[in-house]
Amino acid sequence: MTKPHSPFTILFLLITAYCLLITSSVHAQSPAITRNDAILDFPDTVTFTLQLDDASSIRSAALIYDLAQFTCLDVPSRVPVAVTGDLIEWQWVMTRSGNPPPGAELWWQWELITNSGETITTPRQTLAFADGRFNWQVVSADGIHVHWYKGDEVGPILLDAAVSGLQTLENDMGIELQSDVHFYIYGTSQDMRDAVLYIQDWAGGVAFNEYNIILMGVPPDIAESWGTGTVRHELAHLVLGQFGQSCIGGHRPTWLEEGLAMVVEGDPDSQTTSDLQNGIKNDSFAPLRSLNGAFPAHDSAASMAYSQSYSVVKFLLDTYGQKALQTFILTLANGEGYDEALTAVYHLNTDQLENNWRASLGLPPRQIPPTPTPLSAAQIPTIAPPALPQSVPTPPSAAASPSNTPSPSTSTCNLGLIPLLLLSIFGWRWKRP
Ligand SMILES: [Zn+2]
Known part of the structure; x- marks a missing residue:
């Protein structure tokens, strides 16, 4: 004999049936x-x-x-x-x-x-987001991926350069890659510019740091000359950006940013060597403090700013070692001011560091005003003018291939951040990306 259902069981069954009905009606409506x-x-x-x-x-x-x-x-x-x-x-x-x-x-x-x-x-x-205009090939090593489509050797040549740059960063500076990096190498700078809305018409490349993506226009005939150094230089900026990432507004002085990228490029080129010789001979280096912000906009002063930055960063590394450099970068990422971070790590402020570096070159100390003059104007990153600068020294090989002649720009590659996309655009420079 079946036991009669209790009122609770009946209530439960009714609720269940109602819920099933509701669910199926909703389902029927979807x-x-x-x-x-x-x-x-x-x-x-x-x-x-x-x-x-x-x-x-x-x-x-x-x-x-x-x-x-x-x-x-x-x-x-x-x-x-x-x-x-x-x-x-x-x-x-x-x-x-x-x-x-x-x-x-x-x-x-x-x-x-x-x-x-x-x-x-x-x-x-x-x-x-694929740029379907081209048949891309890709070569990869050590977390670096080089995508390219023009000139069979271009990808492998640039990958080798990037890997050697990464080795310098990791072995000589202890600055390690945190996320894979992708280079998209276009066959011309125009092809590259067509992939980016609102890019300056002199731009030879653009780094999308928050995506770990760098676009460059590299005609095959200058892959070995311009391409390899630029790949190492831009990779250095990107990897340094990953290592010294700051969500609390920490910044790096431009002399550190650019000097480190130049050290990663490899041995100094003839321009850097001659800048440094002239700077020593004429005692004509800029106060280091003035290289905290945007570099000068004109050729010889810009070139000297890069060369001086290279020399200062090389001095920091050679004298105080890679561990101190890492700590300095991380201290800056923590939001410390430039002088505060230098003092915390090296027990030197910017002026004292400058004089130690000058002494290493055999130069007398620079007379520092008792109260350092604030160089507020230099703190503001500027976008380089779109027009090409006058009186740019033409690199010898440029004359041989006028159609591919990079239009040198004196802009620093750390031109400042375009708020929307946080781009860093670098121009066609032979040795100063
Ligand atoms: Zn740079």
Whole structure:
């Protein structure tokens, strides 16, 4: 004989049945997704499309997307999109926002709210920003990936240069790569510039530091000359940026940033050597403090600023060792001021460091004003003028290939940060990227 159901059991069964009914009715209301994609028209737009079989039950829709990049505060973008039919579409127009570089990746998902208040979230999908104009090849080693399409030897030559630069960073400075780096090597600087909206027309390359991506225009005939040094130099900036990453506003003086990148380039070239000889002979070096901020905008002074920075960083490394240099970089990342960080690590302020460095070159101490003159103007990074500078020394090999002649620019590669994308744009320079 069956035991009669208790009132509690009956109540439980009724609630369960009600819940099942509600669930199935909601389910019946949920539309089927027949299409969910994102189509890239590089570098101008990404069109996100969600197609439903019947959108009548959908009250509102939002697209949520984010780029895979390093940021101190990562908040995905959320865009409400009007539901006017079964096709829900939104276009990200890069001409307004600037574009992520080739090799960047984004994810997206849709959030739909039904008339009954239920939230439907589609699974995350990803889209790679590929510059489909070219047939890319890639070579990789030690966390460095070189993508290129023009000149069979270009990729391997530049990869070798990057790997040797990384070895200098890791072995001589103890500054290690934290995340893989991708170089996209275009066959001409124009091809490279066409991949980036709003780039100066003199630019020979651009580093997207938060994506660990560097774009360069390297015609095959200057891969060995200009390309190798520039790859090492730009890699140094990027790896130093990873190592000394700061989310609390820590900065590095420009002489450290550029001097270190020049040390990574390798042995000093003839320009650097002659700058240093002249600086010693004429006692014409700039006060080191003046190289904390933007470098001079004109050729000979800019060249001297790089050469002097190289010499000071080499002195720091050779005299006090790599451990102190690492601590100095990390102390700056912690938000310490330049003098405070130097004092904490080397027991020297900027002026004392300068005089120790001068002594190593056989120069007398520079007379330091009792109160250091604040050089506030030099602290502001400036964007180099788009026009090419006058009276630029023409490198010998440039004459041989006028169509590929880099247009030298005296801008520092640490030109300052374009707020939107945090780009660092470097010009066509032979030895001063
Ligand atoms: Zn640089």
